[in-house]
Amino acid sequence: MARSIDVGERRRIVSEAAARVLARNGLGALSVRGVAAEAGLPPSTVRYVFPTQASVRTHALEAVFDATTRRVDAVPETLPDRERARRILLELLPLDEERLIELDVYLALGNAALTDPELRPALDRVASDMRQWTEQIVRLVGVPEDERVFEARRLHALIDGLAMHVSRLAPGESGDWAIGVLDRHLDGLAAR
Numbered sequence: 001m002a003r004s005i006d007v008g009e010r011r012r013i014v015s016e017a018a019a020r021v022l023a024r025n026g027l028g029a030l031s032v033r034g035v036a037a038e039a040g041l042p043p044s045t046v047r048y049v050f051p052t053q054a055s056v057r058t059h060a061l062e063a064v065f066d067a068t069t070r071r072v073d074a075v076p077e078t079l080p081d082r083e084r085a086r087r088i089l090l091e092l093l094p095l096d097e098e099r100l101i102e103l104d105v106y107l108a109l110g111n112a113a114l115t116d117p118e119l120r121p122a123l124d125r126v127a128s129d130m131r132q133w134t135e136q137i138v139r140l141v142g143v144p145e146d147e148r149v150f151e152a153r154r155l156h157a158l159i160d161g162l163a164m165h166v167s168r169l170a171p172g173e174s175g176d177w178a179i180g181v182l183d184r185h186l187d188g189l190a191a192r
Contacts, residue, residue, distance in 0.1 A: 007048075007049060010041070010045060010048075010049050011049045011050075011059065012063075013039050013041065014035060014039050014041070014045075014046050014049055014050060014056070014059075015059050015060055015063035016039075016063070017035050017036075017038035017039035017041075018030060018035045018038075018056050018057075018059070018060040018063075019060050019063065019064055019101055019102070019105045020038055020101065021034050021035055021038050022060060022104060022105045022108050022109070023100070023101040023104035023105055023108075026108060027108045027109070027111075027112055030053070030056065030057065030060075031053075032046050032047060032053070032056070035056060054116065054118040054119065057109055057112065057116075057118075057119055058118060058119055058121075058122050060105055060109065061105060061106065061109040061110070061113075061119065061122040061123070061126070062122050062125070064101070064102040064105045064106060065102070065106070065122075065125070065126050065129070067098070067102060068091065068092070068099075068102060069129065071091040072088050072091050072092075072133060075087045075088050075091065081140040081141065081142075082140070082141055082186065082190060084140055085136075085137040085140040085141050085186060086182070086183065086186060088133060088136070088137055089137060089159065089182050089186070090179065090182070092130075092133070092159050092163070093159070093162060093163055093166055093175065093178060093179075093182075094163055094166050094167045094175075095166065095175050095178075095179075100167055103163055103167050104167070106126065109122070109123070110123050110126070130156055130159075131152065131156065134152040134153070134155045134156045134159070135148060135149075135152045137152070137155060137186075138151045138152050138155060138189060141186055141189045141190040142189075142190055143189050151189060155185070155189075158181075158182075158185060159182075162178045162181060162182065165178065166178050
């Protein structure tokens with residue numbers, strides 16, 4: 001039993017290290033040696049928990065998206081619908097260092113997944129979850145059923161675009177303007 005806990009903890013440590021390496025240095029720097037150095041572990045440990053380069057990449061993508069999922073799932077269901085929709089949306093923007101790293105990892109591995117069949121299932125999961133969240137949001141703000149698919153896709157595109165702009169802000173520059181754009185968009189959806 002203790003061995004599986006140890007392996008699980010090492011997987012977490014290696015995944016977090018891989019995410020930091022990816023965010024800081026890009027996909028080309030994601031090597032067993034680089035991740036091991038970042039994690040403070042011997043390369044053999046990295047190879048033990050992730051025997052292939054593809055498994056490190058896949059798990060890094062899944063780990064950062066799991067963090068997003070945990071934050072979205074933690075938004076209280078007891079909130080008024082409009083506020084709940086807003087809070088979910090805010091979890092999807094890179095408004096802090098953790099979410100910025102998540103976005104960098106998603107972009108690096110998401111692009112790689114377009115040509116790497118081993119990464120494709122993880123990318124498909126991300127797209128599916130985003131679709132479910134945007135559909136939930138448009139439902140929460142009262143978009144008529146016959147317009148939900150279109151509005152969910154439009155909202156997804158808006159989130160992706162805002163995330164890209166926010167991720168490129170200068171250090172210390174506020175992303176409050178992006179929150180304002182989301183608020184205005186939600187108000188427009190609710191007014192239908």
